[in-house]
Amino acid sequence: MLYRENGQFKSSYAADQQMLPILQDRVIMFAALVFAFAAVPLIASDYLFLSILIPFLILTLAAIGLNILVGYCGQISIGHAAFMAVGAYAAYNLAVRVPGLSFLVVLPFAGLVAAAVGVLFGIPSLRIKGLYLAVATLAAQFFMDWLFARVKWFTNYSSSGSVSTAPIELFGWVIETPVEKYVFLLAVLIVFTVLAKNIVRGHIGREWMAMRDMDVAAEVIGIRPVYAKLTAFAVSAFYCGVAGALWGFMHLGSWEPLAFNLNLSLNLLFMIIIGGMGSLLGSYFGAAFIVVLPILLNQVPAALGIPMSTAMASHLEFMIFGALIVVFLIVEPHGLARLWAIGKEKLRLWPFPH
């Protein structure tokens, strides 16, 4: 009853093209932003920040990156953690070798390096697709794992192979407490979400979707496959590189070579399958789901008084993830985002569905 667009007329091109065309959406979005920026820092505990909110924000960014490639351009990748690793190590090396550099320089640099590597490993996608591409990206994953574990230069000759970072300083603001990290990450995520939204609804995003839906037809109407695919790889890897740098600097602080392993890649893929492929909102849902589920699995049985070992919990987690993937693929291939859209549609018609 409250959620409908009756009487909201668009009288200019700008109004026609705005991101949230319905007034109610704008109100809700504004309220959500106020809540996230003002209320959450006041009420959330440190535990909530460190184990849920911060990983959620960073992984959402990475999931958006993967979604651009898989969901929008239709190129599968099971090696995206490799690009996160590239971003993290690029940021680390720049920060270590050029002391005093602003993080606002380091972060895009990490993204750009990751984008370059992404294009490199995206080149096979020009000749192959689907399953073959999966193996090609797997090659990226294992090669990067090895590279950062073995080549000492990348870890600045640290004896254990693990690296640690100093807290980030931004114009004299040292981002150290969980609340500060949260606010910073939230701001970064919002900037990148708006950016992604505009990329995917702009001409380049439409090219990607055309490539995804039918590459031959796209080529016939004048879309260059090389350009479309490689830009998708570049943008996707850029997002993951930024996310990787944030993951290293903000969440882990210090990390070992295998912090960005195949498991993380697969988790990213699960996020966008469960959340919804080809949907930015879905990336949020999926990341939230993947971050929260293991914590729930650890705490619910304990709260109910069922004894469960950590090993058991982790096996259960595997089983539930696996089963959920299959269920989602069969029942709702467009994921949670699709369910959300259906709910919204229902709300528009409620309470008179006819």
Added chain:
Amino acid sequence: MRRNWPVLLLGLVLLIGLILPLASGAAPAGFYVEVLLGGLMTGVLYSLVALGFALIFKASGVFNFAQGAMVLFAALAVARLAEHMPLWAAIVISLAIMVLVAWLIERLVLRPLVNQEGVALLMATLGVTYFLDGFGQTVWGSDIYKIDLGIAKEPVMILEQVFQGGILVNKEDFVAALVAAALVAGLTIFFQKTATGRALRAVADDHQAAQSIGIPLNRIWVVVWSIAGLVALVAGVIWGSKLGVQFSIAQVALKALPVVILGGFTSVSGAIVGGLIVGVGEKMAEVFLGPVLVKAFDLAGGGIENWFAYVLALLFLLVRPEGLFGEKHIDRV
């Protein structure tokens, strides 16, 4: 045919890499042959896992990411059951379990997804992988277990007259290679000579044509998945007795992916040859190329066998996407 020269070039480079350590005198002949044999034995294991991939892909077009998880599951089943009963009984019961698992996967996961894109199927089998990994360890436990085939494990010295110092060989490895060869021979006969085998090949060639002449697709797919379960069991038992049964089997089994790319997705013989190439290639690279790289770039240790197979597959994709023995048809983009 004009496109053949990059393949030849790649093959030539590999061949040179194979011969160089021996020719340059960097390795004593005995040691060289040992490495070669070790690589071949690992290759046999890869081949066995890859065989499962190829069989299922050929017959149903599904890229079964879960083959590695099935190997782990089978190995765990045999190892744990063998604690309570004789080995042969454990293997028989495990076989029954694997057929059941394969049937359930086909029934619950893939039947509802029939006619979906290959990528959706790939992701579904990824889900199955996670489920089987978790389920297997919940049911059977997650420690490291042993499968004792009752074959002496101590290495035997052979060919002492030919090479200085002789060659150390595990008797077990030979048995493994024999079993693998027997399995492949058995499968070949099954595919070529029996009615079911012929039906399988018909389905592999063309689903619709096969269905229109009265071949029951559903039954055929169950048969294929059961055979994949059998292959997984054999691979699991051999692997488990060689290296112990533990979670890492599922990860190492991922190496079968580059193997099938190398050999061609639809080819049984490709799976075998590809497995041997990858096995030998990565062992050779690790032992002979590794130290060179470490010295040249000041690395913190070798370990290039972790990615060698994948990068080899990647190169192969660039020059010959259909693999060594695969069918020519592939979507060029």
